[in-house]
Amino acid sequence: MQTQTSNSLCNLFVAEVLRYLVSRGEIDNILRKVSATLKASYKENLDVLSGQLLLNIDETEHKEDVHYF
16 A cells, blocks of 8 residues: 655654654554554445536535534
8 A cells, every 4th residue: 555655754753743753664564554544444335426417516625514624
């Protein structure tokens, strides 16, 4: 499975933002575990959404939600 980010970039993020030193190998293991965990849910959503004629997605806001980020 390909990722859209590099392990080095993840390592840099964790080090600079979370101030936690972690090896590239540990980052790799974490990404593999997360990817494996999300694989079934991703496929399920992909199967359901690919069968829809219209998704009706509004990415600008959610009108039914009064809390904006």
